Amino acid sequence: MSRSVVTAPRPRSASTARRRMLATGLAIAGLIGTLVLDAPAAQAATYPSWDDVVAARGKESAKQSQIVEIRGLISGLADDAEAARAEAERLGAEFEAAQRRALRAAEKEQALRKDAEDHAEVAEASAAQAGRFAAQMARSGGADVTTSVITGGEDARDLLYDLGALSKLSEQAERVETAATTDASVARSLTNQADRAALELKDLAQAAQDRMGEAQAASDRAxxxxxxxxxNKSRLEAQLASLVSGRATTEAQYEMGERIRKAEEERRRRALEAELARQAQQQREAAAAAAAANQGGGGGGSAPAAPSTGGSAPGAGSGSGWVRPAGGWITSGYGVRVNPVSGVVRMHDGIDLGSGCSTAIVAASSGTVDYVGPYGGYGNYVRIDHGNGVKTAYGHIVNGGFRVSPGQQVAAGTLIALVGSTGNSTGCHLHFETHVGGGTVDPVSFMGARGVGF
Structure with a gap:
């Protein structure tokens, strides 16, 4: 969204012009100073109209004042845009760092709970085994055997044998019971650690959410x-040229430039509509193919659709409600690796698809867009919330390549962005992530379970 453009009659005196320039400068400074707030500056800049330019031509002093003012406005526009971009990138990097801490904390908490559950299961099995030993000893006579050995008799030798066997059973039962007690203790300790990790995760997740809000607001301002x-830049430049050169030629060039700009906007709009129509047709064809496969399965149920191959186009899926987010083969997998740009060993939270520059990125499934903006080393980034703790994320989007807005509802296969090489990237590709329960999982196995292959 852009600020409204206000035009007003041009003040005639130089002193008034200077006051106006000062006010404009203060407004620009105020805009930069409010970059950390949650909303853009309320006061829009005031731009001269063509009538203002014509009125300034008659008096040299007014003409020079307007030249200075317009040059200041052009410079201010560039400064505002650059300052807003830098602030959005700074806050985006903070969001990435906070989110990374939250991801690692979530994975730690999940691992602790899994270990606690495993130890609890072992403890339960050991306790059951100890119970079986005790039952077996009871069936064999237990303490009565010892009494029989002490009183002697013809069968004492057999009773001593029985006592030895019971002694071994007792030793085994004791070892199993000790193991059960130990595993139960470890399970309790791990559960306590997981509970503490959950409290830490809650704080880290909230911090990441706060940073995301700040980064999104900064991205919107940028x-x-x-x-x-x-x-406004092209019009201001045309007005400036009109003041320092011939009016008729300049205004004609400006009008031609405006026609070219509008024609280009119309061309881009039609291209986007055509791309969206192509994506919709692709989804319909995929749904029809899936329906035909299901109908052909007979009473025994149909086999799941085969995963798509590495060269599949974006939007290819299996009728499961999930589709491939982009074309291209996997160039880097999920897991710990040496970052190709920084050289640092760290977790690679997704997979990289070697998609062509400015090719389509589509939503992997239906959901709500919850972030659109810079994200540290990931460059331009989109994240979609699919509900039930599942999210997908898309990085390295080309500058100007966003096709969705925060809060927008999307369907599987919706065009959301274009492939780029922003952030820490050595060439055009899509970085694709799948988040489950606050942590990341391998997109290959996650999507494969939903009938989508890479």
Whole structure:
């Protein structure tokens, strides 16, 4: 969204112009100073109209004042856009760092609970085995055997044998019971650790959520500043040229430029509509193929659809409600690796698909877009919340390549962005992540379980 453009009659005196320039400068400074707030500056800049330019031509002093003012406005537009972009990138990097801490904490908590459950299961099995030993000893006579040995008799030798056997059973039962007690103690300790980790995770998750809100607001402001620059820069430059050169030629060139710009916007709009139509047709064909496969399975049930191959186009799926987010083969997998840009060994939380520059990125499933903006080393980034603790994320999007907004509802296969190489990247590709329960999982196995292959 862009700030409204307000035009007003041009003040005639130089002193008034200077006051106006000062007010504009203060407004720009105020905008930069509010970059950390949650909303753009309320006061829009005031731009001269063509009537203002024409009125300034008659008096040299007014003309020079307006030249200075317009040059200041052009410079201010660029400064505003650059400052907003830098602030959005700074907060995006903070969001990435906070989110990474939350991801690791979630994975730690999940691992502790899994270990606690495993030890509890072993303890339960050991306790059951100790119980079986005790029952077997009871059936064999237990303490009565010892009494029989002490009183002697013809069968004492057999009774001594029985006592030895019972002694071994007792030793085994004691070892099993000790193991059960130990495993139960370990399970309790791990559960306590997991509970403490959960408290830490709650704080880290909230911190990440806060950083995301700040980063999203900064990204929105950066987009607004960019939109304002694009909307007003060409007109201001044409007005400036009109003041320092011939009016008729300049205004004609400006009008031609506006026609070219509008034609380009129309071309892009039609191209986007065509791409969306293609994606929709692809989804319909995939759904029809899945329905035909299901109908052909007979009473015994149909086999699951085969996963798509590595060269599949974005949107290819199996009728499960999940589709491939982009084309290209996997160039880097999930797990710990040496970062190709920084050289640091760290977790690679997703997979990289070697998609072509500016090719389509589509939503892997239906959901709500919860972030659109810079994200540290991931460059331009989109994240989608699919509900039930499941999210997908898409990184390294090309500058100007966002096709969705925060809060937007999307369906599987919806065009959300274009492939790029922003952030820590050595070439155009899509970084794709799957988040479950606050941590990350391997997208290959996650998507494969839903009939989508890479």
């Amino acid at each position: 987009q607004a500043a960019y939109d304002e620059q694009e909307t």
